[in-house]
Amino acid sequence: MPAKNIVGKKTRVLPGFHLTLGYTLLYLSLIVLIPLSAVVWKTTSLTWHEFWQVVTMPQALAAYRLSFGVSFLAALVNGIFGLIVAWVLVRYNFFGKRIVDALVDLPFALPTAVAGITLAYIYGPHGWIGGVLEPMGIKVANTRLGIFVALTFIGLPFIVRTVQPVIEDLDPELEEAAASMGATRWQTFWRVIFPVLSPALLTGFSLSFARALGEYGSVVFISSNIPMKTQILPLLIMSELDGFQIGKATALAVVMLVISFVLLLTINILQWWTSRHQQHN
Amino acid sequence: MSAIHLPSRQGNSRHSTTEPAWVRRSLIAIALLFIGAFLVVPLASVFAQAFAKGAGYYWQAITEPLAVASIKLTLLTAAVAVPLNCVFGVAAAWAIAKFEFRGKSLLLTAIDLPFSISPVISGLIYVLVFGGQGWLGLYRDADHPWFPWFQTWLNDHDIKIIYAVPGIILATIFVTFPFVARELIPLMQAQGRSEEEAARVLGASGWQTFWRVTLPNIKWGLLYGIILCNARAMGEFGAVSVVSGHIRGETNTIPLHVEVLYDGYDFAGAFAVASVLTFLALVTLAVKTWVEHKNAALNAATENS
Numbered sequence: 001m002p003a004k005n006i007v008g009k010k011t012r013v014l015p016g017f018h019l020t021l022g023y024t025l026l027y028l029s030l031i032v033l034i035p036l037s038a039v040v041w042k043t044t045s046l047t048w049h050e051f052w053q054v055v056t057m058p059q060a061l062a063a064y065r066l067s068f069g070v071s072f073l074a075a076l077v078n079g080i081f082g083l084i085v086a087w088v089l090v091r092y093n094f095f096g097k098r099i100v101d102a103l104v105d106l107p108f109a110l111p112t113a114v115a116g117i118t119l120a121y122i123y124g125p126h127g128w129i130g131g132v133l134e135p136m137g138i139k140v141a142n143t144r145l146g147i148f149v150a151l152t153f154i155g156l157p158f159i160v161r162t163v164q165p166v167i168e169d170l171d172p173e174l175e176e177a178a179a180s181m182g183a184t185r186w187q188t189f190w191r192v193i194f195p196v197l198s199p200a201l202l203t204g205f206s207l208s209f210a211r212a213l214g215e216y217g218s219v220v221f222i223s224s225n226i227p228m229k230t231q232i233l234p235l236l237i238m239s240e241l242d243g244f245q246i247g248k249a250t251a252l253a254v255v256m257l258v259i260s261f262v263l264l265l266t267i268n269i270l271q272w273w274t275s276r277h278q279q280h281n
Numbered sequence: 282m283s284a285i286h287l288p289s290r291q292g293n294s295r296h297s298t299t300e301p302a303w304v305r306r307s308l309i310a311i312a313l314l315f316i317g318a319f320l321v322v323p324l325a326s327v328f329a330q331a332f333a334k335g336a337g338y339y340w341q342a343i344t345e346p347l348a349v350a351s352i353k354l355t356l357l358t359a360a361v362a363v364p365l366n367c368v369f370g371v372a373a374a375w376a377i378a379k380f381e382f383r384g385k386s387l388l389l390t391a392i393d394l395p396f397s398i399s400p401v402i403s404g405l406i407y408v409l410v411f412g413g414q415g416w417l418g419l420y421r422d423a424d425h426p427w428f429p430w431f432q433t434w435l436n437d438h439d440i441k442i443i444y445a446v447p448g449i450i451l452a453t454i455f456v457t458f459p460f461v462a463r464e465l466i467p468l469m470q471a472q473g474r475s476e477e478e479a480a481r482v483l484g485a486s487g488w489q490t491f492w493r494v495t496l497p498n499i500k501w502g503l504l505y506g507i508i509l510c511n512a513r514a515m516g517e518f519g520a521v522s523v524v525s526g527h528i529r530g531e532t533n534t535i536p537l538h539v540e541v542l543y544d545g546y547d548f549a550g551a552f553a554v555a556s557v558l559t560f561l562a563l564v565t566l567a568v569k570t571w572v573e574h575k576n577a578a579l580n581a582a583t584e585n586s
Binding site: 020087 | 299301309316319321322323324372373375379390394399400402405406410412415451455474487491519523536539543548558562563565566567569
């Protein structure tokens, strides 16, 4: 909570407002805003028709479908398992709990390239998991399933770390009241606990989804990157860049930026909703 | 990562309601299996593969000249990017947490932008500014350059930005931009400003107030922000890959070197170099856990006093 200005806005006791705000705006403009606006500048060098042709070419449409579909599935799976992990970490005691808690952040801390080669290797034909699955006829590396595995890996902490504090703050009296009024544990969970958790769960889902949409490093190794089949949107942009098709890459980047901004807006609204929910309880 | 705040560790001890034992055990088993398959197996596999050809091969892989060059470049990149973003983070947190002004939430969103942008686009925007067909690059030989002094200066000193070290550093600064600020802003907002105001009223100068009052209060959050910023700076792959140009021994950072080795089917070598980054990630997690522990102890102490 920002402290309310007791002294009044006219007299600032603390110094450095203009210096720090000025520096913040300057640095933000130089590093983020001006370079980002270059995307707009570059896009205006295309005609509307050219732009439309690039962003609706078959490869791009296939990439949107794949990116959205696999990111959605990965975020959904993370939503289910992330909720279980968060619940277990807050409510139960078991051996190695603190290590598991620390490990949850591994996908944040591990460089994406390392995650990428590791997942590609263990799910490959000679890897610990791929070596078991491939004889059973399940191919993971170089398929869409592999992309799903990579996106699930990087998205996990978002759900756990958004839901965990809300479970910690749950008022035990609510559950006690429900139990004393004769609700079964299952009813208490669905009718009392789950509605309180759902905004946080939705926020975590969106964060995980947004991260998965933009992911590059962990996917590039495990996916075979075949256009129309296993090429997600960031990889399509990368392949256009490698072919020095900067205009095309920029047009696709605009589509991605618009999606990112819409998601960012959604997440902000969800977080505002979550914090309001928490204040009410 | 932006929106995740450290969860406050205050588990409630009184459970008059809980699940039956078999449900508890199954849920713990599911959670451990999921964590095991998705996190522990990859982690163990990095080190297993790194030493697959023995310690001698491992040592050779991380000390050969190309590996050493990539390590040096990564250290240089982090050494520039982290302090710059650290100074920015402190300045931004001071302005946002200690003062009220219009457009604050817009500013907060703008600071978060690099987190919501794909790494590939983070690299692309610098190609669009400095690259051959870019904003500045286009006017290299034009009659009416937009930024004559800057472009002339770059040409005179033969400085390349894209496909060179400055581009790598810029892209890294971009992707690690919000880390320190995001840690400090909520922390300093929660601490309020009464302590600083008291110091000022008692006659301390602005700098004295910052060094003696604010900095001791935020040191753990600042340390955590720096650690996260550093981990991402050393590990960034996508954005750096776009602007690097992949010149071996010159513009390959550690993650790019790992890619080269992996694509060349030198798996033991790739995992050996990757294990260095994995070790860094584990240190980051350890520091995070330790800082959270410190903060929890600090909160408990202030609540009791």
